[in-house]
Amino acid sequence: MDGKYREDQGANKAHLEQRLGKVIRDFDDDFDKVLASKASEIQFSFKHLNIDNELPFYLFSNDGELIYWSAIDMIPDFNNFSTAKSYQLLENNRGIYFTKLRKIVHNHKDYWLLHVYPFYDKVEIGNEYLKSGFNPEIFGNDRFLLSGNPKENYQNLYFEDHYLFSVFFRVGYDVQGKSINLTLLVFFFSLLGLVLLIGGGFVHTLWSKGQKFLATIYTFLILFFVRLIMLAFHFPNAFFQTGIFDSSLYASSIFNPSLGDLLLNVICYIVVLSMVIAILSRRRVALAFIKFRNNYPYWLSLTAAYILSTTLMFLVFYLYLNIVENSQWNLNIEAIPNFDYLKIVSLFIIFLGGAAYLLFTIIGINMVLFKNEDNYFYPLKVLVVFVSPFLIFLLFYNFVLFVAFLAHIILLVAIISFKLYQSLFKLDFNTFLTFFFACLIGAVVTGAAAYQDLRYDEVRAKIKFANNVMLDRDVMGEFLLEDIIARVVEDAFIKSRLSDPLLSKDPIERKIKKIYLAGYFDQYRQDVSIFSPSGRLVLGSNNSLSLSEYKNRYMNSDYATQVHNLYFIKSTDTNTGNRFVAFVKIQRDNDFLGTIVIELNQQRIESGKAFPKLLMDNKYVTNYIERDFDFAIFEEQELSYSSGIFSYQGLTVENFLKNENVFTTGILFNGYHHLAVSYNDKIIVVSSRKYPNNYILADIAFLFVVYLIFTLLSIAVFILFSGLNQLRFNYATKLQLYLNFAFFFPMLIISVIAVGFLSHSYTEDLHRQYFQKAGIISDNLGRDLGGEQFNNLNKDDINTELYTLATATDADINLYLPDGKLLATNQPAIFDKKILTNYLHPVAYASIIESKENRFLQIEQVGDLQFKTVYLALKNGENQELQAIIAIPFFESEEELNLMITEVFSNILIIFVLIFLFFLVISYFVSKNLTHPFKLLTQKLKDTDLENNEYMVWPGKDEIGLLVNEYNNMLYKLETSKKVLASNEKESAWREMAKQVAHEIKNPLTPMKLTLQHLLRLQAADKLDNGKALVNPINSIIHQVDTLSDIASSFSTFAKMPLPKNQELEFRKVVLKAVSIFNYRDDVEIEFTDQTGEGTSTKIMGDPKLYGRVISNLIINGIQAVEEGKKPKILVNLYFDGQEHIKLSIKDNGKGISDELKEKVFLPNFSTKSEGSGLGLAIAKRGVETAGGKIWFETSSDTGTTFYLLFPLIP
DSSP, X not given: OHHHHHHHHHHHHHXXXXXXXXXXXXXXXXXXXXXXXXXXXXXXXXXXXXXXXXSOEEXXXXXXOEEEESOSSOOOOGGGSOTTOSEEEEEETXXXXXXXXXXXXXXXXXXXXXXEEEEEEOOSOOSSSOOOEEOTTTBXXXXXXXXXXXXXXXXXXXXXXXXXXXXXXXXXXXXXXXXXXXHHHHHHXXXXXHHHHHHHHHHHHHHHTTOHHHHHHHHHHHHHHHHHHHHHTTTTTTTOOSGGGOTTTBOOSSSOSSHHHHHHHHHHHHHHXXXXXXXXXXXXXXXXXXXXHTTSOHHHHHHHHHHHHXXXXXXXXXXXXXXXXXXXXXXXXXXXXXXXXHHHHHHHHHHHHHHHHHHHHHHHHHXXXXXXXXXXXXXXXXXXXXXXXXXXXXXXXXXXXXHHHHHHHHHHHHHHHHTGGGGSSSOSHHHHHHHXXXXXHHHHHHHHHHHHHHHHHHHHHHHHHHHHHHTSOOHHHHHHHHHHXXXXXXXXXXXXXXXXXXSOSHHHHHHIIXXXXXXXXXXXXXXXXXXXXXXXXXXXXXXXXXXXXXXXXXXXXXTBOSSTTEEEEOOOSTTSOOEEEEEEEEEETTEEEEEEEEEEEESSXXXXXXXXXXXXXXXXHTTOOOSOOEEEEEETTEEEEEESSSOOTTOOHHHHHHOGXXXXXXXXXXXXXXXXXXXXXXXXXXXXXXXXXXXXXXXXXXXXXXXXXXXXXXXXXXXXXXXGGGOXXXXXXXXXXXXHHHHHHHXXXXXXXXXXXXXXXHHHHHHHHHHHHHHHHHHHHHHHTOGGGGGGOOHHHHHHHHHXXXXXXXXXXXXXXXXXXXXXXXXXXXXXXXXXXXXXXXXXXXXXXXXXXXXEEEEEEETTEEEEEEEEEEEOTTTOOEEEEEEEEETTHHHHHHHHXXXXXXXXXXXXXXXXXXXXXXXXXXHHHHHHHXXXXXXHHHHOOSSOOOOOOOSOOSHHHHHHHHXXXXXXXXXXXXXXHHHHXXXXXXXXXXXXXXXHHHHHHHHHHHHHHHHHHHHHTTOOSSTXXXXXXXXXXXXXXXXXXXXXXXXXXXXXXXXXXXXXXXXXXXXXXXXXXXXXXXXXXXXXXXXXXXXXXXXXXXXXXHHXXXXXXXXXXXXXXXXXXXXXXXXXXXXXXXXXXXXXXEEOOSOOOOGGGGGGTTSTXXXXXXXXXXXXHHHHXXXXXXXXXXXXXXXXXXXXXXXXXXXXXXX
16 A cells, blocks of 8 residues: 555656646746847846746846836745745745746846746635636646645655755645546547447448348447446546536536537437438338338328428527537627637537438438429428418417527428429539528527527526515625725724824715725715724714614624625615615724724615626625616506616506516517516516627528538538549539639638728727727826826825726726836725736836836736736826826726627628528529520430431520531531431441341252252152152241241341330339240249339330330240250349349340350341341340340359349339
């Protein structure tokens, strides 16, 4: 056990030394930059020391005077560190720091350069901007102790043999970036990879063998159990507790404990659904579904498809709501300024859900309409009947869902009317149009969901606001008073006045009211009462209570707040406001000086949003309402109180409150959204301006562009994996794509430039407003404080003037002396709570003090809050001597810039999408118009043959006209060539025919001649008297005559055979009829197998009589190919070849065809038989190929010959 402990200690030490090594190297880099900056300087200056530093550093003179500081969140005290040590730990009221001290010499003077790196932050306020605790970049957790000197049981840390400090790792400490055993991590990844590798190989084998449904089931089971095991062992959440696997950013259920888990689940669903889609998109499945579909009414199948599609639409709708309601971000147009990878992942998840919705909708409707497309009005009628109840219900129940459902209906109508399913799986321009249209529908659906979420958030915020107004305390007031009480207790001026009974106490009251209670508490009536240590009233109004009466009336646990000695009394009287009462006990050392009672009676209610959120502690955040709402309180339907811009005077309360929605989802009235909340016999109506219409359109446009990008990326990935041969665009598609690209790319460039230009323009305008406001403040301060009177004013006078001006201008003002130290501020809490130090920003120091600039704007950051500050020089009007530096921070600057970016983006996106869609439609019709002549020419060329060709007429003399003229010239030349060719072919054909006829007739004429000569010899020998002697010669002559007749018939058929008919036919019936001819022959065994399935369509184009003769000839040839003594066996098999072809095979058990004869089988003059013309297979090949089919054979001397016929099916 001790060995394991020592091993862990050593590993922790090595890891920490490695991290510290990087920090020290950053120290050294900054040191090199400092040396480079001072090389040419006579003395150090802020201007040259303001380098691009990695870490904060400070420069001290040899006697400890601070010469330079690079950061203002912490200023080290020279007396807090030792000059005898290079590396050491520095601890002060701001935190614990690791430091490196160097001595440098410049112009024969010694200086100390101190580099610091935070180990631990001590921040009194904790919120979303300020974080306290250990540095997570160095330490894994807080289970450790630090020491600047070696200690027993502590680990001494070194860097290149230099001692740094010592650390004690307590039980439970873990190194930075490590949250679980590495061995377990490797085990999980190995196991996961093994399961996916073996399971994937098994599934691929099943899929390759055609067992696709079984492969899909196994895929689902494998992925389901893998995800189940991962969730059970919190993998990978326990390994990677940041980013998409951080449960604090998103968590909705045990199945989706993080955004990463939701992404993995959706990907698993998409994998399974893709396999299902691949199965359902096959033609064979669609044909099989017809048989299943025919067992039920047609309207029932349509309704089932509509229900499936509608369910998927609502799933996508609520998938969006699930993500935004369970995460820390929004996905609407307002998310653009702070767009990050988490939002991209969220939108990608929604895109995957939308893709599944689209594909299943199209495939479902395709399966129902397959082979039933003639009457598409009936599906539309069923759709109207199906959606009507939903539309009526949603119209009155939820208008947002009504809009989403209406978009879904438009998609269904478009799929049915324009047959969008025909363009889904072939990559042409219609496919792109289908996807673009689906992106638009998806954007409308999810845009409606975004608006729904916005309404939900607004309702929740208004209910919370109403409860704070009617039931709860003033959170902001309580927060501010906590700080005010602490500062009053420590105020030296107040203590001095209270300790001297001869001094007037009126200045105490004035200071509390003008300095401490100015600003937010102007909405309260302020009463300050001062009591002596004995409880005697020293200062107060005539109506002031005694101290004991104050205590008896207000020191009640029912009124107590989180702040000690602060009480909040909720008013039950409509005519009086809420009340704060604070008891402030003043002490100096151990002497009790008296009690100050601060009584605040609320006159009007304000949100106090101007106060920087930087000072809001987490314990107040839950009850703080950041938004500023208008509201009114009604009692017995009479307006008793109102606040804000909206006028409630002209409101017809009775009719207004009769609407039940005003208490649930709120209603829109006069450009505002109103929500009513009941409280006893009172009703509070909270109002806010409705979400701008252009933002609603911008949400849809933003989502459309996002889905469009994801769609194009998905197509690009598909092409990358399937090969570029998928890009077989025709001319029209290319033209449309070129036109759209010619618009899209310049529009994209223009949009980017416009955003940049408008952002820069607005930023400049914002800066002008800041400078204008700062100029007004500077002029007032210069008039009231500047000049010779500045040196005669005390700090309290300056603070009073500063508070008054800050209240009047609704700004925060800090005043610095020319040495860079704070003189006065109206927000002392920022400095008192050590959020910032009392030192001027080093860049402002260099600009205002050293470079003598009059004004300067600086982007600054405190914690995670970024803001802008305007610095101005307050100079003596007579000698232009710098008297002070005015600093005015604008904490809302980032929010204002984000609002501007949102506004600009929303307008540009709307314009972009509208023009894109408009141009998409225009390009479709333009390209259609431009390609119409080419389509006409194409059709004419297809119809061009040797008979009945028509000339084309084109009115213009453009390129199309030239092409038409060339086409007409081609027809003329074709007619001329046809006549010459016909004459030549006729002559050639007759010569070939004469040659063939002569050859064929010569064969039977020779035996006839011999027979007749034999008869002549018999006659000469007087042997013809016997009739029997004539039988054989005559029979031989008759047989030869029959042969001649057959030859003549075959040649006649070949010569006079008309062009085959091209008509629709059921190929199964033709095959059955041809095979049935041979069923009555006992000398032949014929076996017919039909694998197409009864009820399925086998329609092809062709001539049924020709195909019948071809099949019969092939069967006869197969019979004749069998050797004598062996019974012929013919196997006829009919089956589908893929989804678009049907195949017939005719196999015999003959001796096969030799290799030297294979190429001659289909020649007109070739035959392997002793009799016959050799024209049968030639006629068959000609007839089959004329109809668009194919005929070929496979032969073997062992198994015989198989002839194949392949024909395309009619879709």
